[in-house]
Amino acid sequence: MRSSLRLDAVLVQAVIAGALSFSHLHDLAQAAGQSGWKAWAYPVSVDLLLVASWHRLRTLRNTDAPRQAAWIWFAVALAASLGANVATAGLLDLADVPDWLRILVAGWPALAFLGGTLLAHSPVPTPQQNEPAPVPDKADEEEPDQPDRPPASELSEPAQPEPEAIAPATAAPALPAVPSVPPALIAHARKLADSHQAATGHAIDRDTLRSRLGVPAPMADAIAAQLA
Numbered sequence: 001m002r003s004s005l006r007l008d009a010v011l012v013q014a015v016i017a018g019a020l021s022f023s024h025l026h027d028l029a030q031a032a033g034q035s036g037w038k039a040w041a042y043p044v045s046v047d048l049l050l051v052a053s054w055h056r057l058r059t060l061r062n063t064d065a066p067r068q069a070a071w072i073w074f075a076v077a078l079a080a081s082l083g084a085n086v087a088t089a090g091l092l093d094l095a096d097v098p099d100w101l102r103i104l105v106a107g108w109p110a111l112a113f114l115g116g117t118l119l120a121h122s123p124v125p126t127p128q129q130n131e132p133a134p135v136p137d138k139a140d141e142e143e144p145d146q147p148d149r150p151p152a153s154e155l156s157e158p159a160q161p162e163p164e165a166i167a168p169a170t171a172a173p174a175l176p177a178v179p180s181v182p183p184a185l186i187a188h189a190r191k192l193a194d195s196h197q198a199a200t201g202h203a204i205d206r207d208t209l210r211s212r213l214g215v216p217a218p219m220a221d222a223i224a225a226q227l228a
Helices: 002-031 037-059 068-091 099-121 183-200 206-213 217-227
Strands: none
Touching: 002 037, 002 068, 002 099, 037 068, 037 099, 068 099, 183 206, 183 217, 206 217
């Protein structure tokens, strides 16, 4: 209930102030030699320039664009409105208006048209003009649930390690065979190593390479040996 009463009071105050200012501008224009409909057009022109400059200031509020022009035209319209209010308060003889005031009143339409045109047709920058963030390489994205793997069309199934031959009890234990690595897997591993080198400045280690490729430790050793 209080907010509605406060809003009504503000509207009533705005209507009273606008009507008084409108009447003072009309009386001043009429005293300066502008009769008939021309005297009524002057307060409309002043108020429109005041509203246009204030709207321009609100539009540029969230941008980095200069606001000096909008503030200048707002000051010009406000000075015209306040000047008419003061001049018609008994400080100026409306029956004998000085020549300089007649010149100002006669030149106001051109000045108001220039200000309104500049305010209405000046480009308005967007609130945010930041450059789009670069899209990260898919090879740099680490997914904890799924390790990076090369495309299925380029990666053939890796060959399984050859089974160790059963040696006699008296023979020396045979060394484990080195698993063969497909060329496509080597190429993908090299891309991962280059991306890791560019991002961290250090060469990729075996454990990181193994987690990124999702391959067994022997095969990771074989790939690391070929990348060295």
